[in-house]
Amino acid sequence: MGTRLGKHTVRLDSKPVIQSWAAIVGAKEGHGPLGSYFDEIIEDEYFGEETFEKGESKFLRETFGKILSKGEVSTGDIQYIFAGDLLNQCIAASFGIRETEIPFYGLYGACSTMAESLSLGSFMVEGGFAERAVCITSSHFCSAEKQFRYPLEFGNQRTPTSQWTVTGSGGVMVGKAGDGPRVTHVTTGKIVDMGITDANDMGTAMAPAACDTITAHFRETNLPLNYYDLIVTGDLGWHGKNICLQLLEENGISVRGFYEDCGVMIYDQQIQKTDCGGSGCACSATVLGGYLLDKLSKRELNKILFVATGALHSPLSLQQGESIPAIAHAVSIEMI
Amino acid sequence: MGTRLGKHTVRLDSKPVIQSWAAIVGAKEGHGPLGSYFDEIIEDEYFGEETFEKGESKFLRETFGKILSKGEVSTGDIQYIFAGDLLNQCIAASFGIRETEIPFYGLYGACSTMAESLSLGSFMVEGGFAERAVCITSSHFCSAEKQFRYPLEFGNQRTPTSQWTVTGSGGVMVGKAGDGPRVTHVTTGKIVDMGITDANDMGTAMAPAACDTITAHFRETNLPLNYYDLIVTGDLGWHGKNICLQLLEENGISVRGFYEDCGVMIYDQQIQKTDCGGSGCACSATVLGGYLLDKLSKRELNKILFVATGALHSPLSLQQGESIPAIAHAVSIEMI
Numbered sequence A, B: 001m002g003t004r005l006g007k008h009t010v011r012l013d014s015k016p017v018i019q020s021w022a023a024i025v026g027a028k029e030g031h032g033p034l035g036s037y038f039d040e041i042i043e044d045e046y047f048g049e050e051t052f053e054k055g056e057s058k059f060l061r062e063t064f065g066k067i068l069s070k071g072e073v074s075t076g077d078i079q080y081i082f083a084g085d086l087l088n089q090c091i092a093a094s095f096g097i098r099e100t101e102i103p104f105y106g107l108y109g110a111c112s113t114m115a116e117s118l119s120l121g122s123f124m125v126e127g128g129f130a131e132r133a134v135c136i137t138s139s140h141f142c143s144a145e146k147q148f149r150y151p152l153e154f155g156n157q158r159t160p161t162s163q164w165t166v167t168g169s170g171g172v173m174v175g176k177a178g179d180g181p182r183v184t185h186v187t188t189g190k191i192v193d194m195g196i197t198d199a200n201d202m203g204t205a206m207a208p209a210a211c212d213t214i215t216a217h218f219r220e221t222n223l224p225l226n227y228y229d230l231i232v233t234g235d236l237g238w239h240g241k242n243i244c245l246q247l248l249e250e251n252g253i254s255v256r257g258f259y260e261d262c263g264v265m266i267y268d269q270q271i272q273k274t275d276c277g278g279s280g281c282a283c284s285a286t287v288l289g290g291y292l293l294d295k296l297s298k299r300e301l302n303k304i305l306f307v308a309t310g311a312l313h314s315p316l317s318l319q320q321g322e323s324i325p326a327i328a329h330a331v332s333i334e335m336i
Helices: A052-071 A088-096 A110-126 A141-148 A202-221 A237-250 A281-297 A315-319 B052-070 B088-096 B110-126 B141-148 B202-221 B237-250 B281-297 B315-319
Strands: A009-011 A017-026 A040-042 A080-085 A104-106 A132-139 A168-175 A182-187 A230-233 A259-261 A303-311 A326-334 B009-011 B017-026 B040-042 B080-085 B104-106 B132-139 B168-175 B182-187 B230-233 B259-261 B303-311 B326-334
Touching: A009 A202, A017 A052, A017 A182, A017 A281, A040 A052, A052 A080, A052 A088, A052 A132, A052 A141, A052 A168, A052 A281, A080 A088, A080 A110, A088 A104, A088 A132, A088 B088, A088 B315, A104 B110, A110 A132, A110 A168, A110 A182, A110 A281, A110 A303, A110 A326, A110 B104, A110 B110, A132 A141, A132 A281, A168 A281, A182 A202, A202 A237, A202 A303, A202 A326, A230 A237, A230 A281, A237 A259, A281 A303, A281 A326, A315 B088, B009 B202, B017 B052, B017 B182, B017 B281, B040 B052, B052 B080, B052 B088, B052 B132, B052 B141, B052 B168, B052 B281, B080 B088, B080 B110, B088 B104, B088 B132, B110 B132, B110 B168, B110 B182, B110 B281, B110 B303, B110 B326, B132 B141, B132 B281, B168 B281, B182 B202, B202 B237, B202 B303, B202 B326, B230 B237, B230 B281, B237 B259, B281 B303, B281 B326
Parallel strands: A017 A040, A080 A104, A080 A132, A230 A259, A230 A303, B017 B040, B080 B104, B080 B132, B230 B259, B230 B303
Antiparallel strands: A009 A182, A017 A168, A132 A168, A182 A326, A303 A326, B009 B182, B017 B168, B132 B168, B182 B326, B303 B326
16 A cells, blocks of 8 residues: 655655544743634643643643544544654653543654654554554643753743744644545655754754755645645744745745745734744644645635654754754645 | 564564674673774764754664665665654654655654564565665663663663663665575564563563563464474563563473573673663664574574564653553564
8 A cells, every 4th residue: 555656755645634633722822823723722830731742742742632532532532643742752742642442652753743742643553553543742842842842930031933842732644534624745854953043943953854854845746836725834933934935945946825824823923022933843733734724624724734743853952053953744635 | 575473472484584684883882892893882972962862862863874874775675664762752753764755654662672673574575575674773871871761971770680771783684585594483572561660670671571472383384392493572671581581481381592682692690780681672673683583694693583672661651650561572483
């Protein structure tokens, strides 16, 4: 099953179906331009828990429950969960799904996790190994700032290229049958490292990876550049989006007019003061599980290329003088 | 295309072949009982690098190179790398394979990573999505102590149930054809959390997960309990191994005489003063990529059930009063 089209891309001939999806977000995301598309908006950043990390796990746990209830299935109907997050040792995911009793593969793809999990879940369905898989991720502004940058209490100044980690969780259930949007191609990214070392400029670090994967996708599929209604990257933000557009044009790929970035879409840059826009695993995941799949299911969009991007560094690797390796995975999602 | 035998287990009907394997270890592992089975023993714990973390990445990078050279393939022959490690944000893996230009899926399964990567690599081959995948992981005593417990300079006392993180990297290349050992079943674990909170007693935390996965494997495959020459868990250590044996017997599964644990095998407990034995992603990975696959290829072993175990907590989750969720994935490897 599946037809390999090139080094990065496999066409999924059975076209696994995204049977249900959900997104639960925090207050800032809920008050942003996409607010009406999310399943729930949680004003309390602790989500009733004692710590930010436990709160983040709860976002993931509740989103998982929502995916199942919207898909009208129970845990016994799911063969695999593919999940990961940004926290050290990916505790948001493992504590979030701890009680489900479902076979689980933990992932670390930084902010590319939503595309990584959807790719692997779709492969499991296409290969006939699973009837259904849940692919899910989360991030949290407070837990991420604390872990990757400074404690919130410190009140550090934000640089113009910094981005705002999305608080929330998004995910999907992919399966064999149904009427939903379908996964038609998976283009798996390789690590691209252009030597960027500024931890406050993830967009610049990740844009070359996004460009590499999008270029590979069109080269290997031979699809026309205007095939998709929307090509949407994960969390490059305003600055990274512009770099990505420029790099794509250098590769002869002009997608202006039908290219957007979840990090740009999720906040109102002027009013919400999020500098370059959203980031974090939940950025692309909530825009997918909220806005994009909603638009697809209503046929207001018919074909999208979803390209989540991740920066595979750590605070320690930066302290040790390393640059920021980045990766992007692309998934074609189409109404058929 | 795989036959689902139950909730956890898929039989891989094409029986993907482990085409090559390698293990590079540090001094302590090289001086242990399995020393002669490893491809290289590196006396310098920095491996010529400036930091332990960069040293760990080099272990992984060199092991990756060794897998390719032993398999007589080049990077262009590999469709996917599945890799992960214990470091925050899995930097050993991403920096270790940064230059390969191979499509990459990052994993976080703690010390279960070798079985997780081998499972997913085998699924990709069985599903027809890849000709070959490399499945690899690493760990390092010095980087792990520093991150999970205390700086080495502090010289903390070790508790009797503590284990010694294996320094090294092990991995395999799994592909469609060849004469090597074959992957016949994958049993994917679910999270099991028995409420253990002692970070110096990982064996007790992980044994119930190992028992759960082994029990599911026999229940779902209907194989006789003596089907395997060896059932080998990842890094339960002496204490965890005994608990696992006991728990299995409570489930009516008596495997005494053909059950071993990589954490017990890799060090001489008395002479090497490693308390309960080895641990870390590289524990099961180097015993697999060194000893086990060597024994299989020489037909000194014919059928093994490889069960790597992971503890999915973090220092932060423990500080926040959480117990330790654990997981175990099992892979059947057989000479046919």
